[in-house]
Amino acid sequence: MKKLILFLLLFSAYIPVFAQNFNFGAITYDDYEFDRNKLDSNANAIVLKEFGTARIDIDDPTGRLELIFDYHVKIKIYNKEGFENANVVVPLYKDDSREETINDLTASTFNYTDGKFVATPMDKKAIFFENRSKYTKLLKFTLPNLKEGSIIEYSYRLKSPNLFNFKTWEFQWKIPKVISEYLVYIPGIYNYNVSLRGYQKLSDQKVELAKECLRINGANIDCSKITYLMKDIPAFIEEDNMTAPSNFKSAIYFELSDVTNPSGGKTSYTKTWKDIDYELSSDKSFGSQIKRKDMYKDLIPSIIKDTPDDLMKAKAILNYIKKQIKWDNYYGIYCAENIKKSFDNRSGNVADLNLNLIAALSAANLDAEAVILSTRENGTINKLYPVISDFN
Incomplete structure (x- = not known):
């Protein structure tokens, strides 16, 4: 998960008097x-x-x-x-x-x-x-x-x-x-x-x-x-x-x-869907990871060996990723580090698993795209404008 953290380098501060709270311990x-x-x-x-x-x-x-x-x-x-x-x-x-x-x-x-x-x-x-x-x-x-x-x-x-x-x-x-x-x-x-x-x-x-x-x-x-x-x-x-x-x-x-x-x-900071698409595609923990199909170039031939069609190729790659990388129970739309690290460690968050899958499918010349979503437990998203933190 990435949080937007805003900061400015500041040199002086003025603290005003704010509204009064109720007194602690004043039980009646x-x-x-x-x-x-x-x-x-x-x-x-x-x-x-x-x-x-x-x-x-x-x-x-x-x-x-x-x-x-x-x-x-x-x-x-x-x-x-x-x-x-x-x-x-x-x-x-x-x-x-x-x-x-x-x-x-x-x-x-x-x-x-x-x-x-x-x-x-x-x-x-x-x-x-x-x-x-x-x-x-x-x-x-x-x-x-x-x-x-x-x-x-x-x-x-x-x-x-x-x-x-x-x-x-x-x-x-x-x-x-x-x-x-x-x-x-x-x-x-x-x-x-x-x-x-x-x-x-x-x-x-x-x-x-x-x-x-x-x-x-x-x-x-x-x-x-x-x-x-x-x-x-x-x-x-x-x-x-x-x-x-x-x-x-x-x-x-x-x-x-x-x-x-x-x-x-x-x-x-209020974006259009086009803005979100561009930001995700260019993000080093999202879009850059999808493009790393070279990581699977030497592995794909053995994974999809004897598969008769694209559907069976996709299923074989999916099963391989499931066996190779275990979910660490963390959600998120960004890799914790990078897909190579999660592949080597055989463990990763939701993004690590799925971006590895997309990279592997792409290496097999299969058309694969990433979709972000909010799970049922996470809640509905803002439908007026996209807010990236709504998704998990």
Whole structure:
């Protein structure tokens, strides 16, 4: 998988004051006594309040632009079945050179004891990381001292080098939410296509101007300050035979359209299908690999020996690739390195296998073309304009 990582070498930054979050640990009796019948009488837990902020800023050590996402949530647990919501997993993107990081993680459990709320902070030893795949690392932690009636609360800051999709916000989750609020600051030089998926409607949306939210090379840049608010959100229930939940779950999605350089000029990221075709065809991890049919020139005669027609030749080559290269369970439309490396290692991702196959078919003078797609689990693609990250 390739992620579009945007950066500018910057020399100075100005950090404004952003909207206020709700105070951590400010648990009230109303929180403790919240009547779940107002949303879902069968709920094992309910999100009382959820708040997030996303903005683009400068990473001082590198001078590059990065996305800063702050998240804060407060959850009421009603019974033991709701304890699972205290097991938190945060997916983080990583690659060979960059990765998303988590800072300022705070988490506590609050129980009502002897007429007052008693906090049990989470021990830092309860935090650990798991490498899920080449491109995904999981942050995991579990809140302590859970009881029926507990309120759990946690917050963290995520820093990401990936600006193309800004930061998706899921209003809908596996449990109901009383209120979910998302505040974004988008610099005026960035133009994003924004879409709300799902059946739930926003309760409110407000757009304001935030003056001088970013400073690049001495130039002050204003931001669009946009607040998205949704209240009384039902739990999202996955049904049998449902395609990817992301097709139906209520959420805000961002896709970068274009960036205007402070000194002038514009770079467009909303492509036509012709643009995508050209980029893939010329990419060293895609199009250049398809052209490497010379790699199979000496192997093809023995592979297709005694095959009577083109169909049988294609089947023989397919079976050879299946036996030669094992899938490593990673998806992606680009080779991890190159098809020769995956052939020698006898292992590769989806692209490694299929681009090897196309190169081998071409070496046998069979007409073979690459097709990119999104699997059922990955979700539907944007039909208005092509977004390469929609495909897996």
